[in-house]
Amino acid sequence: MTKPTDGLERALLASLNVTLENMAFEQAFLRQGDDFDIAPDSTWLWARLNILNPVTGKMFIRVERACAEQLTENILGPDPEENGEAISDPMLFDAMAELINTVAGRFLQKLVADGKDFGIGLPDTGIGSCCDEKTDEVTRVAFEIAGQHHLIIGVQGNDLIALAMNRG
Amino acid sequence: MAFTILLADDSAMARMFIKRCFEIAGAWDAEFLEAKDGEEALELTGTHEVDLVVTDLNMPVMDGTAYVKTIHENPDIYQGPIVVITSLQNEAKQAELLNYGVHTVMSKPISPASISELLETIPGWQPPDDEESDLL
Numbered sequence: 001m002t003k004p005t006d007g008l009e010r011a012l013l014a015s016l017n018v019t020l021e022n023m024a025f026e027q028a029f030l031r032q033g034d035d036f037d038i039a040p041d042s043t044w045l046w047a048r049l050n051i052l053n054p055v056t057g058k059m060f061i062r063v064e065r066a067c068a069e070q071l072t073e074n075i076l077g078p079d080p081e082e083n084g085e086a087i088s089d090p091m092l093f094d095a096m097a098e099l100i101n102t103v104a105g106r107f108l109q110k111l112v113a114d115g116k117d118f119g120i121g122l123p124d125t126g127i128g129s130c131c132d133e134k135t136d137e138v139t140r141v142a143f144e145i146a147g148q149h150h151l152i153i154g155v156q157g158n159d160l161i162a163l164a165m166n167r168g
Numbered sequence: 169m170a171f172t173i174l175l176a177d178d179s180a181m182a183r184m185f186i187k188r189c190f191e192i193a194g195a196w197d198a199e200f201l202e203a204k205d206g207e208e209a210l211e212l213t214g215t216h217e218v219d220l221v222v223t224d225l226n227m228p229v230m231d232g233t234a235y236v237k238t239i240h241e242n243p244d245i246y247q248g249p250i251v252v253i254t255s256l257q258n259e260a261k262q263a264e265l266l267n268y269g270v271h272t273v274m275s276k277p278i279s280p281a282s283i284s285e286l287l288e289t290i291p292g293w294q295p296p297d298d299e300e301s302d303l304l
Contacts, residue, residue, distance in 0.1 A: 018277065019277050076181075077188060094180055097179060101226065101276070105255025105257065106255070106276075109258060109275070112258065114259075115258050118256070118258060119256070120255065120256065122178070122226060
């Protein structure tokens with residue numbers, strides 16, 4: 001795994017927080033240490049999308065199911081018509097896909113200079129882990145939400161990592 | 169007659185969130201039509217009286233740019249305001265969309281406050297009576 005720079009951590013934190021504060025009324029904090037580095041099992045969900053230009057790569061979010069449920073509940077809000085039944089897996093995946101879509105857009109706005117165009121693909125989702133996070137082609141940052149929930153954002157692909165490290 | 173807003177986004181969660189922002193911002197009695205891609209949105213736009221189109225860009229089947237371009241080239245389908253709410257917001261994309269007659273391009277995530285400001289600029293939008301609002 002490529003170690004993220006401080007600038008990259010700050011850029012991801014800012015992109016995540018503007019998303020969480022507006023959509024889910026939560027705030028994330030950088031998580032120190034490596035105790036989050038556990039094998040992702042079925043208690044983790046992920047959402048990932050392709051970055052299409054100006055460089056290619058992928059971004060993903062990996063989140064504990066309990067955290068995904070909390071964030072999804074917050075996004076749904078108190079409307080009993082919308083939130084009267086248990087949150088289903090498709091709802092969790094849809095919410096996590098929308099989160100990575102929004103975070104990636106905010107992040108690329110910071111990376112791509114002079115208002116130039118950038119492109120991202122449609123998200124896909126799953127359970128466990130979406131890639132081998134320990135290779136050099138991945139850098140990732142861990143966050144904590146509400147003092148207990150864990151959320152990881154990863155950047156995958158050498159060109160995208162290089163851009164993120166330089167501009168982040 | 170209710171103000172009718174068409175929401176096009178492939179994410180049901182995003183549509184629900186945008187709808188809630190509009191309701192909080194004052195459009196609590198608006199009628200919402202929902203589409204999960206540009207093709208569905210195009211069909212709804214052609215078959216319903218729509219006062220405002222709100223669309224994402226990154227959608228399957230027909231993306232938001234193709235949808236907006238199709239409307240622009242076929243003004244008999246719809247001539248009202250179009251608002252794009254997208255994670256792909258940048259100056260280059262905004263310039264392209266404004267050429268297609270888009271009213272405003274907004275960056276995700278939106279908020280009730282940003283939608284409230286937007287509504288004040290939408291032709292034909294009138295806030296509902298406070299008295300009716302108070303009854304809710």
